[in-house]
Structure formats: C-alpha cells, structure tokens
Amino acid sequence: MATMITTDCISCGACEPECPNNAISQGDPIFVIDAKLCTECVGFHDYEACAAVCPVDCCVTDQNNIESEEVLIARAKQLHPETQFGDNFESRFRKGQGKAGAPANGGAAAAVANSDGAAATGQPAAAGVPVYAEAEVNFQELPPIDSWTVPMRCYKCNEPHVEPVTNFAIGNVIFCPHCHKSTVVRDNLNYHIRTLLKDAYDKWETEQAQFLARREQELAQLMEKRAKEAETFETHQKHELERIRQQLDVIGDNYDAPGKPLRKGNRFRWS
Ligand code: SF4
Ligand code: SF4
Structure with missing residues (x-):
C-alpha cells in the first residue's frame, strides 16, 4: 500500500522534507504523494x-x-542505487522486530502499523526488541611448549620417526627406533626449532591482544556514535514538537469565522 494524503491536508508542508524519496510535493490545493516514488519508507x-x-x-x-x-x-534500491540496504533494512512490515518505533504523534499510519491494535504512545516499542549481547570470542589455546613433537626421517635407513621437542637440546643424541643409528642435535637444528616455537607463541599472544584492543576500540567508537545519534534525535524531536505547536497556533489564529457554519465532521479525532 503506498501512502496517500487525504483532503484533510492543511498544506503545512511538514511532511515534504521528511520523505527519503522526495515523493511529496505541493499540489493544488493540497500536498500530494507520487506513488511511483513512495516506498512507505x-x-x-x-x-x-x-x-x-x-x-x-x-x-x-x-x-x-x-x-x-x-x-x-526493490523500488528503494532503484531510487537509491548508491545506497547499500543489506538484508536487515528498515521496514514497517517488520515493526517491533528489533527496530525502533516511530516518533509517534498519533499519526494515522503509525497507529495502523501497530498490528496488535494498541494505541500509539509516542515511545519506541520496548517489548519484543531483542537484546544484543557482544559475541564471545573463544580463543584457541596453544598447547604447552614442551608438548610438541618433531617428525624426523633417519638419514641412514630413511624411515620416519617422531621425537619430543625436548629431545632437541644441543648435543643430545637421538637414536633411530628402526636402525638405531644416532643423530647429534647441533646448535643450528636446536636454533631453528626454538626460534620457530618462540616466534609462533609470541605472535599468538600479540595477535590476541591486538584483536581484543581493536574490538574494545570499535565498541567505544560505536557507543560514542550512538550517543551522538541519540542526542541529535532528541534535538530533532524537540524541534518537531515546537513545529507542531507553532502549526497548531497558526490553525488557531486562522480560525476566525464567527457564524460560519461548522464543517461537517471534525478532522480532530479526539473531539
Ligand atoms: S504534514 Fe501537512 S502538508 Fe503534509 S500531509 Fe500533513 S497536513 Fe498535509
Ligand atoms: S516514502 Fe512514502 S511513506 Fe515515506 S515519507 Fe515518502 S511519501 Fe511518506
């Protein structure tokens, strides 16, 4: 259902700048919505x-x-090819499923959108809004450094065998379990194994710390951004409130027809 403007329009112009699709314009005598541009927001x-x-x-x-x-x-995407909407785009069809409620002023469409029939309250809906918790990171732990083993191949019989890393101390003698030929661990072999493990363990810890720090920083930036957004929105609502008051003042000031027959019906629902 596209949105439309009824003949009750008083041409105040408040809606025009709010439309994300520029679908609203001054018509004669009232404002109109171009249905080809309206996406119901x-x-x-x-x-x-x-x-x-x-x-x-x-x-x-x-x-x-x-x-x-x-x-x-699809229309929104066509009208705004530069915008990435993603899968979790805002939509009145999914109102109350994790989306903030309308800044309600008792508007007709906002009331219609309350599928449970409850009256619009002016407050974002709290019930049914999922609470998002930070995803927990299950860091992998490296095994104790002495628990590693090193595969070898005997230079004499060419058979493979596996030795605990602790056997690779400089000068230690390792015997092939197949032909019993001995191998002496030299400093370069010891150096390569020690260096590899030390660098790997250092890198492991550094990357975890950097990952955590980056997430903390992103979270802080997000919180700061949201705080600014909330402040901006509060200011926006104050302006809107003031504008509504001013518009009502204008209506009241212009109501100067003593003796004029009252219009049939009343556009104000509450009276
Ligand atoms: S906001 Fe003003 S101009 Fe827009 S439809 Fe309502 S009365 Fe008409
Ligand atoms: S897209 Fe449609 S419903 Fe949304 S503000 Fe524009 S005219 Fe109104």
Whole structure:
C-alpha cells in the first residue's frame, strides 16, 4: 500500500522534507504523494515518516494500491542505487522486530502499523526488541611448549620417526627406533626449532591482544556514535514538537469565522 494524503491536508508542508524519496510535493490545493516514488519508507524507517509528522493525520495507507515489502524495497534500491540496504533494512512490515518505533504523534499510519491494535504512545516499542549481547570470542589455546613433537626421517635407513621437542637440546643424541643409528642435535637444528616455537607463541599472544584492543576500540567508537545519534534525535524531536505547536497556533489564529457554519465532521479525532 503506498501512502496517500487525504483532503484533510492543511498544506503545512511538514511532511515534504521528511520523505527519503522526495515523493511529496505541493499540489493544488493540497500536498500530494507520487506513488511511483513512495516506498512507505521501507529501506529507511520502520514507520512512514510523513505520517509521523503530519499534525492532522492525513497521511494514510492507500487501500487501493497494495504493494508488498519486496516491491517496495526493490523500488528503494532503484531510487537509491548508491545506497547499500543489506538484508536487515528498515521496514514497517517488520515493526517491533528489533527496530525502533516511530516518533509517534498519533499519526494515522503509525497507529495502523501497530498490528496488535494498541494505541500509539509516542515511545519506541520496548517489548519484543531483542537484546544484543557482544559475541564471545573463544580463543584457541596453544598447547604447552614442551608438548610438541618433531617428525624426523633417519638419514641412514630413511624411515620416519617422531621425537619430543625436548629431545632437541644441543648435543643430545637421538637414536633411530628402526636402525638405531644416532643423530647429534647441533646448535643450528636446536636454533631453528626454538626460534620457530618462540616466534609462533609470541605472535599468538600479540595477535590476541591486538584483536581484543581493536574490538574494545570499535565498541567505544560505536557507543560514542550512538550517543551522538541519540542526542541529535532528541534535538530533532524537540524541534518537531515546537513545529507542531507553532502549526497548531497558526490553525488557531486562522480560525476566525464567527457564524460560519461548522464543517461537517471534525478532522480532530479526539473531539
Ligand atoms: S511513506 Fe515515506 S516514502 Fe512514502 S511519501 Fe511518506 S515519507 Fe515518502
Ligand atoms: S504534514 Fe500533513 S497536513 Fe501537512 S502538508 Fe503534509 S500531509 Fe498535509
């Protein structure tokens, strides 16, 4: 269902800058939504942004224009080829499944989106929102350094055999278990084995420490980013609140028709 604007529109213009697809424009006499550009905010929000700011709740779902989430996200991708939406894109179809709730002002579409029929409260939904925990890293532990073994091949009988790494001390004599020929461990063989193991163990520890430090840093940056986002959004909401108040003031100021017959029905739902 694309979103549409009903004749209750008072042409305040609040919705136009909120649309991520530039689908809203001033029509004659009211604002209009281009259905070919509207994605119901799929890809950007889990609510219809125009409905969220409309002071008279006239951005509503168009029951005569049913569209699936697949169609809407495909349109969003077509309209914004430069944007990576990924699989977990924002969508009103998955509202309450880990997505933040709409900045509700009692907007009609926001109320419709509450599938459980509950009234919009203006607060992001808490129930059903999964709690994300940091993935635990199960580091592999290296075995004790003395527990390694080294495969050898006898230079005399050419048969293979395996020796504990502790047998490779300089000057130690290793006997072939097949032909009993002896081999003396020289300093270069001892050096190669010791160097290999020491470097491997050092690298292992360094990489683990660097990995942990990098994750800590990324987490700190993410928390800082989210704190800034929250601050920005709070400021945005304060501005929106002020704008709604100003718009209501304008409506009140312009209501100067004493004796004029009251319009049939009332656009305000609560009176
Ligand atoms: S529902 Fe979203 S995409 Fe559609 S007109 Fe409103 S703000 Fe634009
Ligand atoms: S916010 Fe609502 S009343 Fe204002 S222009 Fe948009 S549709 Fe019309």
